[in-house]
Amino acid sequence: QKEVEQDPGPLSVPEGAIVSLNCTYSNSAFQYFMWYRQYSRKGPELLMYTYSSGNKEDGRFTAQVDKSSKYISLFIRDSQPSDSATYLCAMSDTGANSKLTFGKGITLSVRP
Amino acid sequence: KAGVTQTPRYLIKTRGQQVTLSCSPISGHRSVSWYQQTPGQGLQFLFEYFSETQRNKGNFPGRFSGRQFSNSRSEMNVSTLELGDSALYLCASSERGVGQKYFGPGTRLLVL
Numbered sequence: 001q002k003e004v005e006q007d008p009g010p011l012s013v014p015e016g017a018i019v020s021l022n023c024t025y026s027n028s029a030f031q032y033f034m035w036y037r038q039y040s041r042k043g044p045e046l047l048m049y050t051y052s053s054g055n056k057e058d059g060r061f062t063a064q065v066d067k068s069s070k071y072i073s074l075f076i077r078d079s080q081p082s083d084s085a086t087y088l089c090a091m092s093d094t095g096a097n098s099k100l101t102f103g104k105g106i107t108l109s110v111r112p
Numbered sequence: 113k114a115g116v117t118q119t120p121r122y123l124i125k126t127r128g129q130q131v132t133l134s135c136s137p138i139s140g141h142r143s144v145s146w147y148q149q150t151p152g153q154g155l156q157f158l159f160e161y162f163s164e165t166q167r168n169k170g171n172f173p174g175r176f177s178g179r180q181f182s183n184s185r186s187e188m189n190v191s192t193l194e195l196g197d198s199a200l201y202l203c204a205s206s207e208r209g210v211g212q213k214y215f216g217p218g219t220r221l222l223v224l
Contacts, residue, residue: 032211043116043202043215044155051211088155098210099145099168102155 003027006089006103014111019076023089023103026070030091030101033065035074038086038105047087048074079110114139116205116216124222130191133219135203137184143167143209144186146178149200149218158201161186162209190221198223 006023013019021035031052036044048063050056050072056063062075072091076083089103117136125131137144145160145168157170161180178188190197200220204213 034212036215041220043118043217046212046214049212090155092210094210098143098206099157099160099170100147100155100204100213101157104154 009106012109021074029093036088118216137205141205143206147202
């Protein structure tokens, strides 16, 4: 079993739709949870960052972490064509081993 | 603040050669980590440096090495290049190592 599993996609939605992206993980030591957005031929851009459990909202984006279920989500409201990109979940623990473990990423396409 | 910069952005090498990639972190950040991104394996952790010391290493052969300088800039070296080393090499900058990491645009390496 991979440490981090992410729905493989791709995902295509109409403009204005609510998008739900999800990841599950197996390592209970993970405490830091991040979502990155990566446009084609660019580096990943940090979109959302959460420590431990709970929700975090930033504009049209909401990140949720459910540590009891080992499940994290990213919601995008009122999706725009500019949201078309690959979304990667990433997580790490709190020790000296602070490497990020990534999901494989899901490619989202928002149709005008 | 300026973001993470990586040079060069593109490289073409032949098998057996060696290559050195450079990364300048965000000002004030003391941690630099390196990741390899390929379509098949996704993002995989190579190593992390903090205050000039390698703090963590991923499961890559010894041909992959790195170092960090006193100004936090980091270099990564790959010797005896193989075709499978073709990838996007990403550098991530972090203030303390744990938590949020910010990625550079990457160096795209093609090995022929």
